[in-house]
Amino acid sequence: xxxxxxxPAALSVPEGENLVLNCSFTDSAIYNLQWFxxxxxxxxxxxxxIQSSQREQTSGRLNASLDKSSGRSTLYIAxxxxxxxxxxxxxxxxxxxSYQLTFGKGTKLSVIP
Amino acid sequence: DxxxxxxxxxxxxxxxxxxxxxxxxKSGHDTVSWYQQALGQGPQFIFQYYEEEERQRGNFPDxxxxxxxxxxxxxxxxxxxxxxxxxxxxxxxxxxxxxxxxLHFGNGTRLTVT
Numbered sequence: 614x615x616x617x618x619x620x621p622a623a624l625s626v627p628e629g630e631n632l633v634l635n636c637s638f639t640d641s642a643i644y645n646l647q648w649f650x651x652x653x654x655x656x657x658x659x660x661x662x663i664q665s666s667q668r669e670q671t672s673g674r675l676n677a678s679l680d681k682s683s684g685r686s687t688l689y690i691a692x693x694x695x696x697x698x699x700x701x702x703x704x705x706x707x708x709x710x711s712y713q714l715t716f717g718k719g720t721k722l723s724v725i726p
Numbered sequence: 727d728x729x730x731x732x733x734x735x736x737x738x739x740x741x742x743x744x745x746x747x748x749x750x751x752k753s754g755h756d757t758v759s760w761y762q763q764a765l766g767q768g769p770q771f772i773f774q775y776y777e778e779e780e781r782q783r784g785n786f787p788d789x790x791x792x793x794x795x796x797x798x799x800x801x802x803x804x805x806x807x808x809x810x811x812x813x814x815x816x817x818x819x820x821x822x823x824x825x826x827x828x829l830h831f832g833n834g835t836r837l838t839v840t
Binding site: 617645649655656657658659662664702704711712713714715717718719 | 730732759761766767768769770771774781782784814816818823826828829830831832833834836
């Protein structure tokens with residue numbers, strides 16, 4: 614059974630700092646990995662999708678990497694801003710006949726002005 | 727271009743009652759998945775609908791049922807509500823039931839069971 618873990622559970626940084634969020638998964642036989650952002654009481658906004666054959670994806674100040682063999686992904690946020698404050702969720706698609714995403718519990722990020 | 731829309735946004739029900747939640751997928755999408763997110767947890771997969779059929783189901787009891795209509799919209803029904811059913815219910819849509827296309831989520835329905 615696939616399990617996804619995100620560390621740390623919460624993170625507080627001053628504005629302007631670069632930061633890294635971590636995600637690990639127990640079964641490396643994944644099809645893709647997706648990073649989401651969730652604002653309080655809201656739905657999920659897709660940030661980046663990395664296919665299993667890719668090593669990284671970039672969008673603006675965000676860069677996500679994937680090391681499938683070690684079961685790890687990182688989300689790098691450059692020059693953090695207060696508007697980046699949210700919970701960041703990592704989810705994997707295991708493929709092999711399974712259509713569901715398996716999510717971690719998320720990392721709650723606070724960027725202090 | 728409308729994204730995924732869910733209704734209602736909030737709902738309060740009493741134990742034992744039944745509830746129906748609704749979802750309209752993003753324009754051009756034909757697959758709808760439902761997730762339950764308890765407070766402080768990641769979303770948990772309930773089921774996925776494609777071509778008006780349930781393609782896969784997560785570890786949820788039969789009290790949870792769904793439907794997909796010919797216009798691709800979907801409903802989630804929960805019978806005999808329990809206090810533990812209180813959660814944010816998220817609908818996600820995608821193009822095709824496969825693994826390659828990203829999921830787009832709605833803002834969810836907050837269900838409170840008293």
